[in-house]
Amino acid sequence: MTGDRSDARRNYQRILAVAEAEVAAHGAQASQEKIARTAGVGSATVRRHFPTRRALLEAVFQERVEGLCERAQRLSATEDGRTALLEWLHAFVLYAVSARGFAHVLSYEPPTEEPSPNSCGGRIEAAATPLIQRAIRDKAVAPHVTFHDLLTLSVGIALATEHHTAPDIQASRLFRLAVEGLSPEQRTAGGTAGSGPSAPVTGSLPNEHV
Template sequence: MPTQRADARRNHARLLAVAEEEIAAHGAAASLEQIARTAGVGSATVRRHFPSRRALLEAVFRGRIETLCAHARELAGAADARAALLEWLRAVTAYGARTRGLVAVLDRCAPGDDGAPDACAARLAQAGAPLLRRAAQDGAVAPDVAVADLLTLITGIVLATEHHPDPAAEADRLLALAVAGISPRR
């Protein structure tokens, strides 16, 4: 890919910063036109840098998703596979409950507006797969549970709690209820 001009790099950085603020305030449906206006660029510039809303959302959340992936990698060697999986699921749920707009890039049922696969959900699924596999091998999780199922469960919990007075606490409580169903204590 050719090197971007300095003004294009500045526009990209400014668009990401403004988009992060707008998404935090308005969620995944934040106005692309408002993002362009606030960044001081035209809507065509937004589309040049981010060909779809999902591409913009993924760019905004990329660093945070990588942090969750790194956490999964850190937990992969833990002695208690069940505890490691549950710690990671709680971290993903807590982050989703605190971060408006994130579920839009985790929801595998929502089609991307550009038809492209969802890179954020795919990276999380890839990172969580070894944790789930180890927990299943240890008999701590039913063998037919898939990482995509767990991410869908988290998406549902986050969506169900987004208007709760304390979404993170309620999401954690609901995740605990769900975990009792997918991985009862031995």
């Protein structure tokens, strides 16, 4: 019995290592059959460990998702709520555009679908929500902005730029253009909210990966 469990763990690790290479090369469309052949196991063994393509992709990106979550926790201790949120979002966009298949995993979870707590989307939402709520409390982000708004924005930028000759540069450019839309509208003299221009974007966005 112990030997069976050891074999299962070895198979899991071998399949996952092969899957990481295949997803890096082919994105979300990586062939599960090819993964099985390269790992030296049957297709049934792959499906026993990863019943669906999504389950396989979730496992491939698990470690980097943890990195994004840990970064969100570190940034929650910084003084400026807006800077913390924008720095994390920028890192998230850069990872999404650099890791083939990652944006597709997140796009499987529309706002109408409640992601499971252990899914990539569920863990990222749990980590990012405090940053968003803090920025809203600081009046640095409009109160109607939601996590799913930012997820849709980030995934859209990643999918639109992943085949660009310089995807990280183009993704950063689009992100900077979109940031203005996250700012609450200013009140003008004698006017009401919604009549003034958007608040200016402040702070810099570091060009670094997670």
